[in-house]
Amino acid sequence: MAVNHLPAQRLLLPGLLLASACLFNTAGAQDAANATAPGAVTGGKQTAHPAWFKESFLDIAEDVSEAADDDKHVILFLEMNGCPYCYKMIEENFKSGPDSDFIQSRFDVIALNVRGDREVALDADTALTEKALADQLDVRFTPTLVFLDQHNTPVARISGYRKVAEMKQVLDYVDSKAYQQQSLGDYLQEQRREHRRQLGYAFREHPQVSSAADVNDLSRIDGPLALLFEDNACSACDDLHAGHLARADVQQALAPFTTVRIDTLSDAALIGPDGGETTQRQLAADLGVDYRPTLVLMDGPAGDKQEIARIESMLYRYHFIGLLEYVGGGHYRDYPDSPFDYIDAKTAALISAGKDVAIADE
Structure with a gap:
């Protein structure tokens, strides 16, 4: 599917990503002895519903x-x-x-x-x-x-x-x-x-994040673009900066992007990714951004950026990095239907190489 027509993938919250079972064909006892023991997916959790959840007949x-x-x-x-x-x-x-x-x-x-x-x-x-x-x-x-x-x-x-x-x-x-x-x-x-x-959240500085005031024309940006939507009423923005964005592995995955902070409560003017005049508040509304913080991940030529995926809920680090890699590494071209197709393939490769995959941070 062409980049310009790729539908946005909205990440509120991904489910458990379990790699497909790996099948190993052995040519003999020696091959079996030399085979790498597969890794495992860890972090999956099961809970019981409250007793007051409705026992519905599903009508x-x-x-x-x-x-x-x-x-x-x-x-x-x-x-x-x-x-x-x-x-x-x-x-x-x-x-x-x-x-x-x-x-x-x-x-x-x-x-x-x-x-x-x-x-x-x-x-x-x-x-x-x-x-x-x-x-x-x-x-x-x-x-x-x-x-x-x-x-x-x-x-x-x-x-x-x-x-x-x-x-x-x-x-x-x-x-x-x-x-x-x-x-x-x-x-x-x-x-x-x-x-x-x-709430009184104050925007936090980050070496990879520019303000919209400094990068006022989003249509001139080459390469992957990450729009970080925040405001000073954000209750989860501190957690994002103190957590994922402070880690070296996340910063490495973010490196291909030009990352720009958009203040969703600001009426300051800017040029949008499509070259049209807008405001920071209006850009958030036009993109249907309801949750803070949200990362809208875009790619395509300057002046014609298209949304490829977004992160609009709390994600554990493995999935967070996977979404950044999906867009920043251009993997959406090979897996155009869903970022989870890429993350599942990545998970399967790691497991087959004998590495464990932790899908939760706790």
């Missing part, structure tokens, strides 16, 4: 109707077995978090396996497997949470892990039915403007 329209009778909403929690991000989301937001009782009282949560074969009836006319539903919803990463209104229409979506406070903002947006008046992006932007003084 979603009926589930929505039952929830509406109690003035509640339905959350479809799409997950994958062994996914460390799903584990973290369940443990911190649903099982023991401060909002657990609120979620239980105001939402019916239905867990679905993105690789599952159970039949799901969306409505009277549409029945398909869990796996097919994940494809229809364009679920690329786990966990993905789809919030349904009381007419069985999706009104909000979370791709990937969210901290408790960030999750609560989306819960409030849906529970208050603010979706009837504004988009989730606009709602979150208002929340940031209200809380930025309280």
Whole structure:
């Protein structure tokens, strides 16, 4: 697929990447003795759902109707077995978090396996497997949470892990039915403007990150471009800078990029990647950037950059580096359908070489 037409891959939160099983054919006992012992994937985690998750017959329209009778909403929690991000989301937001009782009282949560074969009836006319539903919803990463209104229409979506406070903002947006008046992006932007003084995040210097004030014309940049969207109401930006961006292996993966910080609350003018006049705030809106920090990874000729992938949720380092390599190393040309095809191939190669792969940092 040509670069200019490659669809954006949105990384909220990828699921567990397990390499395909490696098959070894031995020509004899000597070959077997000399064979390299395969490595292993570590870091996968399994959790049990809270007992109050709904035991659904997977007739979603009926589930929505039952929830509406109690003035509640339905959350479809799409997950994958062994996914460390799903584990973290369940443990911190649903099982023991401060909002657990609120979620239980105001939402019916239905867990679905993105690789599952159970039949799901969306409505009277549409029945398909869990796996097919994940494809229809364009679920690329786990966990993905789809919030349904009381007419069985999706009104909000979370791709990937969210901290408790960030999750609560989306819960409030849906529970208050603010979706009837504004988009989730606009709602979150208002929340940031209200809380930025309280949070008080100050942009952190980084040797590989330039400000939009210094690189004002994004259309003139040659080579891969990484747009780092932050603002001073960002609750996770410090973690990104103190964590991944401080590591030498991440900095090596970031080296092919020109990385520019975009302040999503700023009305300062700049020239966008396409050569059009815009502002930092408007560029974030045009790209549909709701989460902070988000890294939008682009490539293509100067003046015609296209988004190849984005990181818009907490990722462990292995996946974070894999996404940077996918774009910065040009691997999207060989694996045009998904960055996970590249990361899976990388994982398989490491395992076959006898190296262990840790997909989680803890």
